[in-house]
Amino acid sequence: MAYKTIVEDGIDILVCGAGLGGTGAAFEARYWGKDKKIVIAEKANIDRSGAVAQGLYAINCYMGTRFGENNPEDHVRYARIDLMGMVREDLLFDMARHVDSTVHQFEEWGLPLMRNPKTGAYQREGRWQIMIHGESYKPIVAEAAKKSADKVFNRVCVTHLLMDEAKENRVAGAVGFNVRTGNYHVFKSKTVVVAAGGASNIFKPRSVGEGAGRVWYAPWSSGSAYGLMINAGAKMTQMENRIVLARFKDGYGPVGAYFLHLKTYTQNGMGEEYESKWFPALQEMVGKRYLDVEASHLSHRPIPTCLRNHAFINEVNAGRGPIHMVTMEAFQDPHLEEIGWHNFLGMTVGQAVLWAATDVDPKYENPELTTSEPYVMGSHATGCGAWCSGPEDVSPPDYFWGYNRMTTVEGLFGAGDAVGGTPHAFSSGSFTEGRLAAKAACKYIDDGKGEGIRVSEEQINRRKEEIYKPMEHYKVYRNEITAGSVNPNYINPRQGLDRLQKLMDEYCGGVTVSYMTNEKLLNIGLKKLKLLEEDLEKIAAENIHELLRAWELKHRHLTSEAVMHHTLFRKETRWPGYYYRGDAMKVDDENWHVLTVSRRDPETGEYTMEKAPCYHLIEDKQEAKAA
Amino acid sequence: MPTFVYMTRCDGCGQCVDICPSDIMHIDPVVRRAYNIEPNMCWECYSCVKACPHNAIDVRGYADFAPLGHSVRVQRDEEKGVIAWRIIFRNGEKDMNLLAPITTKPWGKHIPQLADVPSPSQEMRDSELLFNEPKYIRFDDGGLHTLERAGLQLKVGVYE
Numbered sequence: 001m002a003y004k005t006i007v008e009d010g011i012d013i014l015v016c017g018a019g020l021g022g023t024g025a026a027f028e029a030r031y032w033g034k035d036k037k038i039v040i041a042e043k044a045n046i047d048r049s050g051a052v053a054q055g056l057y058a059i060n061c062y063m064g065t066r067f068g069e070n071n072p073e074d075h076v077r078y079a080r081i082d083l084m085g086m087v088r089e090d091l092l093f094d095m096a097r098h099v100d101s102t103v104h105q106f107e108e109w110g111l112p113l114m115r116n117p118k119t120g121a122y123q124r125e126g127r128w129q130i131m132i133h134g135e136s137y138k139p140i141v142a143e144a145a146k147k148s149a150d151k152v153f154n155r156v157c158v159t160h161l162l163m164d165e166a167k168e169n170r171v172a173g174a175v176g177f178n179v180r181t182g183n184y185h186v187f188k189s190k191t192v193v194v195a196a197g198g199a200s201n202i203f204k205p206r207s208v209g210e211g212a213g214r215v216w217y218a219p220w221s222s223g224s225a226y227g228l229m230i231n232a233g234a235k236m237t238q239m240e241n242r243i244v245l246a247r248f249k250d251g252y253g254p255v256g257a258y259f260l261h262l263k264t265y266t267q268n269g270m271g272e273e274y275e276s277k278w279f280p281a282l283q284e285m286v287g288k289r290y291l292d293v294e295a296s297h298l299s300h301r302p303i304p305t306c307l308r309n310h311a312f313i314n315e316v317n318a319g320r321g322p323i324h325m326v327t328m329e330a331f332q333d334p335h336l337e338e339i340g341w342h343n344f345l346g347m348t349v350g351q352a353v354l355w356a357a358t359d360v361d362p363k364y365e366n367p368e369l370t371t372s373e374p375y376v377m378g379s380h381a382t383g384c385g386a387w388c389s390g391p392e393d394v395s396p397p398d399y400f401w402g403y404n405r406m407t408t409v410e411g412l413f414g415a416g417d418a419v420g421g422t423p424h425a426f427s428s429g430s431f432t433e434g435r436l437a438a439k440a441a442c443k444y445i446d447d448g449k450g451e452g453i454r455v456s457e458e459q460i461n462r463r464k465e466e467i468y469k470p471m472e473h474y475k476v477y478r479n480e481i482t483a484g485s486v487n488p489n490y491i492n493p494r495q496g497l498d499r500l501q502k503l504m505d506e507y508c509g510g511v512t513v514s515y516m517t518n519e520k521l522l523n524i525g526l527k528k529l530k531l532l533e534e535d536l537e538k539i540a541a542e543n544i545h546e547l548l549r550a551w552e553l554k555h556r557h558l559t560s561e562a563v564m565h566h567t568l569f570r571k572e573t574r575w576p577g578y579y580y581r582g583d584a585m586k587v588d589d590e591n592w593h594v595l596t597v598s599r600r601d602p603e604t605g606e607y608t609m610e611k612a613p614c615y616h617l618i619e620d621k622q623e624a625k626a627a
Numbered sequence: 628m629p630t631f632v633y634m635t636r637c638d639g640c641g642q643c644v645d646i647c648p649s650d651i652m653h654i655d656p657v658v659r660r661a662y663n664i665e666p667n668m669c670w671e672c673y674s675c676v677k678a679c680p681h682n683a684i685d686v687r688g689y690a691d692f693a694p695l696g697h698s699v700r701v702q703r704d705e706e707k708g709v710i711a712w713r714i715i716f717r718n719g720e721k722d723m724n725l726l727a728p729i730t731t732k733p734w735g736k737h738i739p740q741l742a743d744v745p746s747p748s749q750e751m752r753d754s755e756l757l758f759n760e761p762k763y764i765r766f767d768d769g770g771l772h773t774l775e776r777a778g779l780q781l782k783v784g785v786y787e
Contacts, residue, residue: 030741031758044648053648054672065772066765072772073779080786089781094755097772101763110708110732135703135710136729143735148742155650179650210629211689212667213649219668220649250692289785341725345712349686349699350671352714356697357688359718393755394774396781435757443752545664548650593785616786617779 004183005464008151011189012036012450013441015149015434016158016174016228017043017196019050019138020427021379021416023145024102024434025193025441030148032442038149041176041187043157043548044220046142051197051218051379052427056134057346058125058256059113060426062103063096067121072096075128076617079424082304082381084290084574084587086238086595088421089617090390090399094436095422095429102432103130111140126260128424135346141431155179158224159551160463161192161232161412166454170410171232173455175463182544184464190450191411191441195434198377198384198417199223199559201497203242204505204512205373207250214350216245216252216372220552223376225385225418227555230562233602234407235387237420237595237612239559240566242374243305243382244515244578246312248325249368253351255325257343262330266312266369268320278311285576286587305381309577312371313514323369327362337363373511374579376563378417379430382578384563385420387597387612388413391436398613403444405437408599411450413437421595470541470550477540490540493549496532500553503528504560508567509579518583522568529561533605558600561607566596569609629666629689630675636683637661643675643684652684677703677710705734 013029015022018040029038042049063070075096076089107113112133114123122130146152158176165172173189200217207214230236247255258264268274276293283291286307296303312323331337340362344352354360360367378385386407390399405413415437416430425433444450477489485492491499504510507525509517517525536554541547572588573581594611601608630652632643637660643652644661651665652675661684663669676684688697696717703710712725741758754771761770774780 027741028758031744032747032752034742034746044650045646048646048672048674049648053674054670066767071777073777085786093772093774098757098760098764100765101757101760104763104766105759107731109738110730110734112728112731133727133729135727136705140730140738144738147738147740207689207691209689209691210666211691213629213669214671214689218648218672219670338725341714341723342727345725346727349673350689352712353671353686353688353697353699354693356699356714356716356721357693357695359716359720361716361721391755394781396783398783439757446752545650545653589785613783615781615783617774618782618786620774620778620780 003468005186006183007186007188008039009188010037011039011173011187012191012445013038013438014174014187014189014192015040016192016194017050017224018046018142018145019195019197019416020052020141020430021418021434022193022195023141024431025195025415025438026145026149028435029438029442032439033445036442036445039187039189040145040149040152041156041158041174041185042152042154043179045154046145046152047139050138051221052138053218054349055346056132056137056427057343058129058131059103059428060129060256061099061424061429062122062128062130063100064121065100070127073617075424078128078302080616081302083383083423084286084304084306085593086241086574086614087383087423088390088399088595089615090395091388091419091422093394093617094391094404095425095432098436099428099432102435103428106140109140109144111137125257129256129260131261133346137427153185156185157548157551158228159467161228162188162455162459163232164453165456165459166452169233170453171412172453175460175467177467177547179544179548184467186460188455190445190453191413193413193415193434193437193441194225194228194418195415196224196228196418197221198225198375198379199556200375202376202500202504202556202560203373203510204501206370206511214250214252216247217375217377221377222552222555223559224552224555225414226559226562229386229407229412229414229418230558230600231602232409232412233599234409234412235597235599236562237385237387237597238383238566239376239562239598240570240596241382241384241575242376242563242578243380244309244374245372246309246369247372248351249370251348251351251354252372253344253348257339258325258327262336262340264325264327264330266323267326268315269322270320274315274320275308275311278314282307282310282576285573285585287589289589290587306575306577309371313577317514324366325369326366328364328366331363374509374515376559378420378422379425381423383421383423385418386414388419396615399615404440405433406440406444411444413441470539470547473538474540474542490538491535492540493546493553496536496539496553497556499532500557500560508564515579516582517567517579518581519568522564525564529557529564532557562598562600565598565607565609570596629669629671630663630684630686632661633683633685634658634660636681638681640680642678642680646674646678648672648674673701676701703729
């Protein structure tokens with residue numbers, strides 16, 4: 001190969017992936033590390049990369065302690081209820097106590113936050129959400145990151161982390177390739193903040209053909225956060241906790257503003273309210289601790305997202321679909337109608353296009369909703385990601401090993417989708433996590449923990465060979481056939497992705513099986529994933545763009561394998577409406593009120609699973625008495 | 628609704644290639660103009676549409692669920708700090724113009740250069756505080772929230 005090797009040496013903090021988590025990390029790192037070398041590697045263009053590339057119409061995580069609205073512990077309790085108890089409350093508390101300072105800075109930088117003219121506080125959409133004109137959210141935070149970073153490498157897809165050869169289990173940087181020039185990039189760094197994305201497109205999407213790009217989470221969210229860290233031997237947590245979204249049909253337009261601000265509501269195909277009738281049986285299934293219909297009614301305690309999905313799915317399967325969003329009332333108010341449209345244009349333009357194409361005017365017609373295919377991520381209403389240390393002043397010893405947001409690999413930090421157990425961080429919380437990780441990474445370096453790192457030429461060359469192998473493979477076998485894409489020696493990235501999506505769908509609880517799986521199915525799925533892994537060694541890339549898709553697929557595959565193992569390990573149905581274990585259809589607090597933790601041995605590919613204790617915030621009785 | 632490029636408007640400048648988050652806007656080697664090489668990896672995020680200096684890029688709803696004959700166009704202006712949308716329905720009965728701000732400040736001017744702000748003290752480094760904290764949390768004299776201050780502790784096991 002004629003591609004050059006470009007080495008960037010002496011980096012202190014390498015940020016892999018510059019979405020909201022990565023921009024937060026790069027920005028904050030400069031404050032704690034004035035003389036440190038901060039470098040960003042981003043596979044797209046930092047100005048429009050990550051899940052917020054298109055913009056957002058709301059910031060979904062803002063406490064408002066300044067306006068007397070909420071305290072951090074209130075948000076922890078909310079996330080705990082929503083995730084059926086399975087969260088890292090130390091990390092959540094930490095994120096929540098810092099997130100407002102992030103949002104206040106965004107406003108200062110020029111992000112238009114709406115204000116409530118009556119109170120002067122930010123315009124609330126719901127208890128945790130504030131409304132913004134966020135079309136340029138990403139370019140604005142990108143400016144902040146660019147001001148702090150020494151160098152930004154756009155269009156460099158990071159494929160692997162480098163490991164230190166002087167000390168075991170310590171990170172030493174990363175490698176990847178430039179998707180324009182094809183050049184091989186080596187980043188030698190004392191610390192790495194993985195802030196890459198969660199995973200769309202690992203379960204078969206409802207859309208077919210051209211529409212396969214219309215996934216709920218960005219199609220470029222390739223699970224690289226997990227692929228990179230799993231491959232480095234970092235422990236992962238809650239990877240079974242995939243999320244299914246109830247959204248506007250086909251366009252997957254957001255419903256948050258509709259429910260919370262516009263006060264629209266759902267009904268079945270007969271025009272009836274349907275949720276409540278499913279709740280008594282559901283209460284039996286999950287227990288009163290997680291669904292107490294009476295208490296929810298009295299105290300406005302939120303009903304977990306997954307349980308509302310459960311009612312939706314069951315109502316449709318009972319033959320009373322489609323589920324409609326009742327917009328015809330709210331949209332008679334021209335102001336609310338305008339908000340409804342702005343909401344799409346600010347974050348999911350495709351839904352506006354679809355309604356324009358199908359003449360759906362929500363003023364005169366109640367649009368259809370659907371439940372999406374599952375997604376694996378850690379910043380929305382779900383908490384997949386790496387098993388990370390929490391902050392010193394909050395975390396119990398089980399959750400603390402020196403540096404906030406550091407994974408179980410030394411010097412390897414996470415933010416956003418990369419960190420497990422911290423759902424409901426969203427954009428502002430992910431940026432905040434990046435800031436926390438950056439401060440901790442600077443401290444790690446100042447403590448001398450990154451000294452004496454050694455990376456051999458052998459490691460660098462081995463990775464290089466591995467990275468370009470799909471292109472070599474193509475060159476060797478392409479001319480064995482006349483033309484076309486059918487070749488007995490290889491599959492291309494699209495063919496591999498289709499296979500992955502089909503098997504995840506059918507064996508791990510996708511849409512076509514109504515989110516159902518069991519031990520037998522999962523074991524078959526794991527076998528098929530192994531076969532796919534073997535074939536991924538024979539994946540062929542015709543050009544650099546296909547090479548990008550090949551590596552995205554490999555990251556998605558590693559993510560999927562973790563999801564399958566975790567789903568097999570947790571022998572209960574913790575989140576009905578996200579997925580079901582048909583052989584264990586109940587919440588089982590006696591055995592499974594724990595967090596699941598996995599590690600894949602990078603040498604052998606073998607998985608080990610363990611249970612980790614789940615801690616919850618409770619009133620400190622003695623403190624309360626003393627006060 | 629993947630993107631497509633009008634032949635007579637595109638001059639092959641490559642702005643769309645540069646910005647596309649999905650790496651699917653490429654220059655066709657024969658006509659030397661941009662096109663969408665992989666529509667089924669297009670998120671219809673409009674990043675390329677907004678970036679095109681010639682309004683040469685538009686979107687046609689995904690063939691598998693969106694009928695033809697609609698239009699959602701956009702103009703984004705960083706100088707003026709606004710974005711303007713126009714939505715036209717297939718049946719022509721609805722034609723909406725919507726305007727929204729994209730920033731409240733001159734572009735990039737109010738983002739601090741952290742290399743130039745005073746260095747944090749050792750006490751600050753040893754604390755749990757981030758840049759601009761505690762001030763920016765509530766804009767009052769209070770400190771950071773802690774479990775102790777909130778009268779809370781972390782306890783293992785099922786909560787009641």
